[in-house]
Amino acid sequence: MDSKFVPDHLTIAGLHRAFEKGDLSPRDVAKAIIARAGEYASHNAWIVAPTWDFVNPYLEALESMEDEERAQKPLWGIPFAVKDNIDLAGVPTTAGCPAYAYTPEQSATVVAKLIDAGAFPVGKTNLDQFATGLVGTRSPYGECENALDPALISGGSSSGSAVAVALGMAAFSLGTDTAGSGRVPAALNGLVGFKPPLGSWSTAGVVPACASLDCVTVFARTLDDCEAVDAVASGPDEACAWSREFDRSAVGAFPRTVYVPRDEPNFYGSFAEEYRAAWRRALDRLEDVARANGARFERIDTQWLSDIASILYDGAWVAERWSDLGSFVSEHADDVFPVTRTILESGNRLDLSAADAFAAYHTVFAARARARALFADAVLVMPTAGGTFTRDEVRADPIRTNSLMGLYTNHCNLCDLVAVDVPAGEASEKHPFGITLFAAAASQGVLLSAARAFAEPREIVVAVCGQHMRGFALHPQLEDLGAEFLGAAKTAPTYRLFALSTDPVKPGLLRSVEGGAGIEVELYRMSAAAFGSLVASVPAPLGFGSIELEDGEVVKGFLVEASAVMDGEGAAVSGVAEITEIGSFARYMDAMR
Known part of the structure; x- marks a missing residue:
């Protein structure tokens, strides 16, 4: 098979144009992806890396389709990666822990939907073990290196999924997001990361991290690609207890109000000043775009969001993680990363009572009501992350560094918000800066309208x-x-x-x-x-x-x-x-x- 030019940056629209012109086929793209997986092996993006044996059955199925059938497949020929806490039929799911591995007979609902729409999986990606972490270093399959600067963290827990897209090994990838795992890696690798509302995408076939808060997410080069995947992946699923149906018939108008934090966010790490400068530049653009679209630009107190976020790891809500994984951790303590085990075991503290759990439950639902009213026709914009760290720094201080990476993400699912990270320039060379826009769960159209207006074309x-x-x-x-x-x-x-x-x-x-x-x-x-x-x-x-x-x-x-x-x-x-x-x-x- 002759080699053909396959762009380093893969997009759905770009690949479909190449297919239509006859310049490329899905098999050509798969060949390039397999080669790149070998070239970038040191980044540790994969647990199950792309190979011909892996992709060929999917390619043969695509190639056997008649033109009329292909036309009915909106993602025909598009390669995607799957985070290895999401089931793909016949392929082991490890959740970043070899002792936990099992081989599912059927794919997760979202994976099955994407394959049915013509996309083909190319491999399973590395992650922070049991999706517990925001750094990308907590894996027995190797620390996942940042796509742009390997000395830095890639972000987690969906580390490999972000790096796979950033290095041209997939056009889009699936991650999961409980506390920021679908947004932090996007920001650190220069991508768009879309986190749908709770229940919008089925979590059937996903290893739970915190089941009532888990979301399947998408990483891509463009907002258009995220929306194309969302159009296929969303929708109610009887197999998912958390599934909800949302009205997507209306195209969102620009929000009436753009909120930003009243107080300057906390910036941290060796690049704190560069991140601060990038945020200030983003604020200027946000204000200009808001006013150009007839919206108010308003600074508000966001301390209440930080207070809610503390419930996720410091309060009774962490017990939900233990309820799903506690028995495995108890029986396989030596197979679990020490830092991961410490976090999970905190959900089994003797000082946490049922009364504490209900108090947290009431606090969270009060916050959801407040967020629903405040962000119904508005967006809140925050830095996705206030800085980054080297992998050495994270190893030396794993708890504190990880906590800092979640300062502006942890509140999101607790408050039942929809969110999208978009690139907003660079903090410094090879260090992209991202902002996250938040809106009420029912206001996805408003959120995407604002994101489209705000997103700066980096290229x-x-x-x-x-x-x-x-x-x-x-x-x-x-x-x-x-x-x-x-x-x-x-x-x-x-x-x-x-x-x-x-x-x-x-x-x-x-x-x-x-x-x-x-x-x-x-x-x-x-x-x-x-x-x-x-x-x-x-x-x-x-x-x-x-x-x-x-x-x-x-x-x-x-x-x-x-x-x-x-x-x-x-x-x-x-x-x-x-x-x-x-x-x-x-x-x-x-x-x-």
Whole structure:
């Protein structure tokens, strides 16, 4: 099988375009994923890594489908990863503890739904043991390294699921979230992490961490991809005691109010000041976007959320963890990580009574009523994390570091909120910064509307058709800017191409009402800052604008001023050659040699 170019960053929309054009097949993508799993093995993202034996039965099923059946599968050919506390039929579920392992006969409800929609699993991912942790280091399968800076934590407990997507080994992945496990790893690895409302996605077939608070979640590169997965995975399930049905028929409007904490959050770790600066930049943008959408921007006291969060580990609610896992821990104490065992055993404290449990229950439901009223047509925005740590720092002080990572996440499920982490720039190089938006469980549409408006595009896709292409004189400029080659493409058939009399010869791409053709281009992904530098370096009559590709996608790219290439009658001016019929600057240059 010939190797084909598979982008490092996989998205549902991008893969579907490649499938439709015939540039890639799911088998091509699987080949790249298997190779990457070997290349990135030191990151310890996998418990069951991608192999041909693992993926081939799913690929054969996809390849056997007729076109009509494929058209009914919204996720056809999309590779995804599964956190190893979620069942996949015929594959052991370990929950990060080999002694606990069992092999399920059927997949978890959400996994089965995704496979039925055409997606195919590629492996089972590493996690903090029994989904107890926010750091990604509490696993006998190895500490999961951050995708961008291996010395740092990846975040947990859904560590491997986030790293798999960040390193291009899945287009999306499933995690779980009880106290922040579906959001912290997203923020630390530069991803979007969506945590649906409690009961929106079935937890049937999921090893419980704290059953009444557990959610299955999704990590992806884009908010669109998270929404596409949610459309398939959500819905009531008789097999799940916690299942609820939500009305998703209405598209959410922008919230009336955007709340942020009145007091500056606590920032911690070696990058505390960088995280503080990133939060302040995010606040400026949040306020601008809120006002632009006619919403109030208001600072409120959030101490009550911190008070509620303390119930999760410091109060009687931790007994729920012991109720599900206590017998196993008692019988297999030596097979459980010491720090994990300490946390779970705290749920069996003699000083916790039934009265304490009911008091916590009443406190939580009062908080839910308060949150429901406050966030019904509003969002609360907080840093996803106030900093990060090296893996060495976490090993030296596992309890304190883990607790700090959950300062702005632990309240979420206790208060019955829906949440999404979105990238919000960088704290520093290789250290992405994320913010989380929260809303009432019934207000998912409002939340996603706000997230879409707030999410800063960290990367921009740029089309080049001349000297910046590979093998030409100005291509090193793209390399210096850290641009990532995505592949070849064609414009929509509405462009004319000219060769300018410059040194070196440069093309001029011009959108035209008539006489146009599809022009060959190369696509690159670069940061917003790098794109700004590229724009600043381009002399007239060239400039930048929006370019439509043949598949309808719109990207940024080089364009030329009409007056520089055409006279008043639409013909090429003196010294300029029209090369539209050739359709490619590279072929034109080959012919001129």
